[in-house]
Amino acid sequence: MNSGQFFKRMKFYYFPIFLLLLLLLLTSLRLHGSSVGIYNYFFYGSDKDPNLIYGHPRGIRSDEWLVLTPWTVSQVHNDFKPESSIYLAGQNFLFSDVPTKHWSTIFKPQNLVFLILPVEYAFSFKWWFKGFLLIFSLYLIFMLITNENYFISIMGSIAAFFTPTIQWWYSTFAPETISFAALALYFFIQAVQKMAKKERWGLNLFLFSYFAICFGFIFYPPFQIPSGLTILTIGGLYLLLVSKKHSIKPMLVPILGALSVIIFTGMLFYIQNKDPIYKITNTSYPGKRFSLGKDASFLPKVIYGFYNLQLLYDRNIVPPILGNQSEASSFSPTSLLLLPLLGIVIASSTKRNSPEKLLTAGCAAIPVLLFVWGIFGLPQFLAKALLLQYVPPSRSIPYLAVMNIVGCVYFLTASKYVDQSQKLDILRIVSIIYVFLFVLAIGIHLREKYPQYIYNPLKILVISSANAVLAGALAFRKEKTAMGMLLLLSFISSAQVNPIYRGLSPLQNSEVISELPARKNDVVFASYYPWLTNYLAANGFRVLNGTYYFPNVDFWHSFDPNGDYLHIYNRYAHIFLTHTNDPDQITISLMQQDVVQIEISPCNKKLEEIGVNHFLSNFPLENVSCLNEKSVIRLPNTTLYIYENPSVIYK
Known part of the structure; x- marks a missing residue:
């Protein structure tokens, strides 16, 4: 390799190195985008939060601040064991995105750092590592698509990171699913290329196997299946194309060997965890949740995505058909509107028989299939064969958002091989006008039907014009304009979704914790304040209720001896307690798909039998002769009451 080739190769790594340095800097400052500051609001109201650097916590992101973050911090007190004894009914964290000391964590690189660093630094690292991985993986894919066009690859990968639906769903598995799928596909293609050229391919095939296993260990089919179908489709087509120029027989043995490693690892995990897998797949939710496709909200969520900017403002009332802010989040589907033009561009390629x-x-193919699934549905046999019955259409939107960016990148690349003609120029101009009028019509429709969501006609005109500029830049292959506008539209629609926050102090508030009893194995809490159940667990207190990834049916059966409520509590659920004056009454009800409410008195014998001896509430508990009031914690925005049942000893 001469010096010119060396520096060209080094240029490939400049952007990833910059991302890595930025990741380390943000980690060292303990900064992250969690909405954990919501606890500061619970305690102190609108008083300025000294650790809030930018933005504000999002209450709607409760799956993060209420569940995943407290679960993660609770593992510090559980020595990162896969099964947590902090939750009285038992909690198995192997299937969640929570750090554990288990061999499968090798394939969850975002969680490995918790076994090395203090929790605040590890949490910060994980938060930004998810973004680093997404940007890096798509950078690699775009470098393949564009034949190493650095500008398009860098801008496109950053635009994908700032896509609204990615930011609103950032704390979920969505970024990792796309990242691991992209990395597995990239290294598979690289391995096949090197085998075809008779170069060293071992490292690439190893990395393909590793990231494919990482992808498999996400354990969230609604996100995995669209990306998995894409890996199979593109990987299979690429292998087919290579077979036309090279013999693939020598490649089959190493490829089958890699697939065997992937299958063996999955089977080993399954054999070791058959019981929890059986329990999860047989829960009422999500195990028995099957989609029929044809979701009335799917198409509005996609086409209203042009106006995702409005979701940033909590005062705007989200159209009911879209659900809440997170559910409504989408993307500006400009490249999808240009698909007909892209088809004509590809058909007009000067490379008549090109692999492109x-x-x-x-x-x-897969995005089109998902649109058909979401809008019209598919025959049952086909939905089962493609596993789409496990994919509610709205859960495919993060995948479609990234494929929209891929479409923009592909459009710029494919246009290089097109003969310039007046007919195509006319089609391009028509497409630009079509995009402008379409986005304008959507804006006018929203203004007329949902004026409390968007009313300003100037904003509608600006958004329509910006998307028309993007469409024009794509159509006429103006790379800098196209990628600049794509990044701008993504950034302004999502930059304020998540706050910038320092540390995890609200979750470990010393003023509250100091008033609670000393953490001992014989102290077991039940909380009548639902927002602080997992908070107690995060501080090492053993708790009855909280959020359970899947239920211990035998445990909850003691509250329901006849099994009348099995269909209610046999699910992933937030367990809320409500107070009743009747010490013998137990009523279990389903408040929403993932919220189970148990109406029970603190003096109920069942609570005594399982050893619950402390109670937390944000209101005084009445008719509770079995309890002693232990302390009252008066804070600017709330008052917490701590009670003890001195006759109960947990064993």
């Missing part, structure tokens, strides 16, 4: 045509068809 087949790969383009493969890239478009």
Whole structure:
């Protein structure tokens, strides 16, 4: 390798190195985007939060601040064991995105750092590592698509990171699912390329196997299946194309060997965890949740995505059909509107038999399939064969958002091989006008039907014009304008979704914790204040209720001896307690798909039998002769009451 080739190769790594340094800097400052500051609001109201650097906590992101973050911090007190004894009914964290000391954590790189660093630094690292991995993985994919166009690859990968639906769903598995799928696909293609050229391929095939296993260990089919179908489609088509120029027989043995390693690892995990897998797959939710496709909210969520900017403002009332802010989040689907033009561009390619045509068809196949699934549904046999019955259409939107960016990148790349003609120029101009009028019509429709969501006609005109500029830049292959506008639209629609916060102090508030009893194994809490159940667990207190990834049916059966409520509590659920004056009454009800409410008195014999001896509430408990009031914690925005049942000893 001469010096010119060396520096060209080094240029490839400049952007990833910059991302890595930024990741380390943010980690060292303990900064992250969690909405954990919501606890500060619970305690102190609107008083300025000294650790809030930018933005504000999002109450709607409760799956993060109420569940995942407290679960993660609770593991410090559980020595990161897969099964947590902090939750009285038992909690198995192997299937969640929570750090554990288990061999499968090797394939959850975002969680490995918790076994090395203090929790605040590890949490910060994980938060930004998810973004680093997404940007890096798509950078690699875009470098392949564009034949190493650095500008398009860098801008496109950053635009994907700032896509609204990615930011609103950032704390979920969505970023990792796409990242691991992209990395597995990239290293598979690299391995096949090197085998075809008879170069060293071992490292690439190893990395393909590793990231494919990482992808498999996400354990969230609604996100995994669209990306998995894409890996199979593109990987299979690429292998087919290579087979036309090279013999693939020598490649089959190493490829089958890699697939065997992936299957063996999955089977080993399954054999070791058959019981929890059986329990999860047989829960009422999500185990028995099957989608029929044809979701009335799917198409509005996609096409209203042009106006995702409005979701940033809590005062705006989200159209009811879209659900809440997170559920409503989407993307600006400009490249999807240009699909007909892209098809004509590819068909007009000067490379008449180019592989790009087949790969383009493969890239478009799964998004088109998902649109058909979401809008019209599919025959049951086909939905089962493709596993789409496990994919509620709205859960495919993060995948479609990233494929929209891929479409923009592909559009710029494919246009290089098109003969310039007046007919195509006319089609391009028509497409630009079509995009402008379409986005404008959506804005006018929203203004007329949901004026409390968007009313300003100037804003509608600006958003329509910006998308028309993006469409024009894509159509006429103006790379800098196109990628600049794509990044701008993504950034302004999502930059304020998550706050910038320092540390985890609200979750470990010393003023509250100092008033609670000393953490001992014989102290067991039940909380009548639902927002602080997992908070107690995060501080090492053993708790009855909280959020359970899947239920211990035998445990909850003691509250329901006849099994009348099994269909209610046999699910992933937040367990809320409500107070009743009747010490013998137990009523279990389903408040929403993932919220189970148990109406029970603190003096109920069942609570005594299982050893619950402390109670937390944000209101005085009445008719509780079995309890002693232990302390009252008066804070600016709330008052917490701590009670003890001195006759109960947990064993």
